[in-house]
Amino acid sequence: MIKEYGKLTAGQFHEFIGAVPGLLEMLRGMNEQLASTSAVKFDSVMPGDYGLYSYVYEMPFAQHLSFVVVGLNRMDEVKAMAASPDPQQAVLNLMRDRDAVDDREQHPDFDDEDIVTLAYSLGRTIQSMATYGRSISSLLQDVRENNNHDSLFKAIRMDRAVIGCPTAMKSIARAQIRGNKAFFKSLRSALAGPSKKEWAGLDQMRYAFVMLREMGLNDLSEAALEELMVDKLQVYKAPKGDARKNLRAHYRQSRKIKTI
Known part of the structure; x- marks a missing residue:
């Protein structure tokens, strides 16, 4: 099969991109469900140090994604798709027939808190790609390599928990010691989340x-x-x-x- 765009035919490319609105809508629904869960139920599932989940943003995105795959106990499916004659089509086939995906227990080395926070953080970084064209991991890499505060504020807009990452804390501590008022003004704005303009279209x-x-x-x-x-x-x-x-x-x- 001739693939006009690297690993994709024009039709495959169109199908992948066509799935984006549905994916983002699903993630918004998941966020709303988590936010509306009663405190008692939430605390029963998440009693520990889940607030530390932002460590995954310090990893490359591929490693973050691999944690999710292993945690959900789906490594065998990923390996099978990678070994198929057309891995991209195999992914599309799976997306078309979600009902065919079997239910299974999470990996025994991952508890409920791990699964919830990994899924949530993956959702936030998928939204970051839709908003800024790059993952939260990529934004923080730009902060580490180039001291780019604009990338830091974008990452925080996507997930306020980023503020707990070592990369973010280093920038914040430096700004504190230096008395950088402009930095903290921008940080306060970032904590408000993405603007409607950034979400649009x-x-x-x-x-x-x-x-x-x-x-x-x-x-x-x-x-x-x-x-x-x-x-x-x-x-x-x-x-x-x-x-x-x-x-x-x-x-x-x-x-x-x-x-x-």
Whole structure:
């Protein structure tokens, strides 16, 4: 099978991107359910030090994801899909037929708190990819390597528990000692969470750029990029004549990001 876009055919790419709104809606539903759970029930499941879960954001995203897979006891399924003739199609087949996924106990080395916090943190980083085109792990990597406070504040907007990460605490301690009032003004704003502007409209396009980057497709022409985003994936609309210019800017920015 000829795959026009690295590991994906145009149809597979379209199907993956088409699943993004449903995935984000499912995550919002999970967040609402956790928030509305009674305190008694919540504390019965989460009696320990679950507040320390933000350590996963210090890991690369792939390691974070692997923890979730192992915790949910799904490693055999992942290995089977990876070994199939077309792993990407195997993933799509699983997404199409969720009812065929069997129920199973979590891995015995993971307790209920582990599973809840791993699933929650994965959900927050998936939302980060939709909002900023990169995971929370990637944002914190940018803080460590480049002292980029903008990335720190983006990470905190996605999950306030990031404030407990060693990377965040180092920046906060330095700002405290230095008397950096501007830093704490921005931190206070970040603790308010994402703005409506940040949530609006371009989730699928940002995921498409993440996928292009991860497949190593960093040299698409402006015409090919417009054909993919506007015609095939239908994730971007712009006034006539502006699409190529705007997509080029998004593409250029995405290519600067080192990791997912």
